[in-house]
Amino acid sequence: LNLINGGAHASNNLDIQEFMILPAGAHSIGESIRAASETFKTLKGILDKEGLVTAVGDEGGMAPSMKSNREAIEYLLRAIEGAGYRPGEDIWITVDCAASEFYNSEKKLYQLTAENKELDYSGMIEYYEGLIRDYPIVSIEDPLAEDDWEGWKAMTAAVGDKIQIVGDDIFVTNPERIRRGIDEKAANAVLIKLNQIGSVTETLDAIKMAMNAGWGAVISHRSGETEDTFIADLAVATGAAQIKTGSICRGERIAKYNQLLRIEEELTGVWNYPAPTDLYPRLKN
Numbered sequence: 657l658n659l660i661n662g663g664a665h666a667s668n669n670l671d672i673q674e675f676m677i678l679p680a681g682a683h684s685i686g687e688s689i690r691a692a693s694e695t696f697k698t699l700k701g702i703l704d705k706e707g708l709v710t711a712v713g714d715e716g717g718m719a720p721s722m723k724s725n726r727e728a729i730e731y732l733l734r735a736i737e738g739a740g741y742r743p744g745e746d747i748w749i750t751v752d753c754a755a756s757e758f759y760n761s762e763k764k765l766y767q768l769t770a771e772n773k774e775l776d777y778s779g780m781i782e783y784y785e786g787l788i789r790d791y792p793i794v795s796i797e798d799p800l801a802e803d804d805w806e807g808w809k810a811m812t813a814a815v816g817d818k819i820q821i822v823g824d825d826i827f828v829t830n831p832e833r834i835r836r837g838i839d840e841k842a843a844n845a846v847l848i849k850l851n852q853i854g855s856v857t858e859t860l861d862a863i864k865m866a867m868n869a870g871w872g873a874v875i876s877h878r879s880g881e882t883e884d885t886f887i888a889d890l891a892v893a894t895g896a897a898q899i900k901t902g903s904i905c906r907g908e909r910i911a912k913y914n915q916l917l918r919i920e921e922e923l924t925g926v927w928n929y930p931a932p933t934d935l936y937p938r939l940k941n
Contacts, residue, residue: 661713716903777807
């Protein structure tokens, strides 16, 4: 669930596009949404008190300017604790870097403007390793540019046994590109966007291919969304068990969470809430 927006989806100086939380300590969809909502409101209160912007970005997360990506994560930790939860136990952190947005293809370097750094893919991997070491991060989406296959393979080799590495721009829900990623060990999970590949049949093929390879599949909204709730049903029906659909803010985002609550109520007694320890490498260790 998105709490802070940056990158191309917000008018601030953060390089990482989405700073999110995962209520891994919850035992139901209802508990998970409640924990996320309480953390969201706590973060808004903290930002208000410190005179920082609480206007929201495309996915409904707040979009304050901060000194660095690390500072944004520190604010998430403060919000989690302020809401009465334990970082790294009740609630974990995930990020969508959208690294293609800050990759300079001419220089072949990643430009972190908020931190005044230019790094090659090896430097970016070291940067992420530092974040993983210092913070309870369980999943990173698009850590490298969409055509930086060598970087993706190196990233997966370095930290794929510790965290979920999700490919969005590199795979674009395309079974051919997902197959290449599986063969080359270029990630360990894929983001699934129904309208990216164009049909339900192809979407199901992409999910099946990922899951048969032991990869995670994260059902996702788009930055420009409607109030249609089909992706909530898709996440439950396919057993993907992961959905990314923005913050507890904006009607087109909340519609999906409300549908998940309805599904959970309807399936009481015949459906079990998936255990996060089965999904994320860091929670298995």
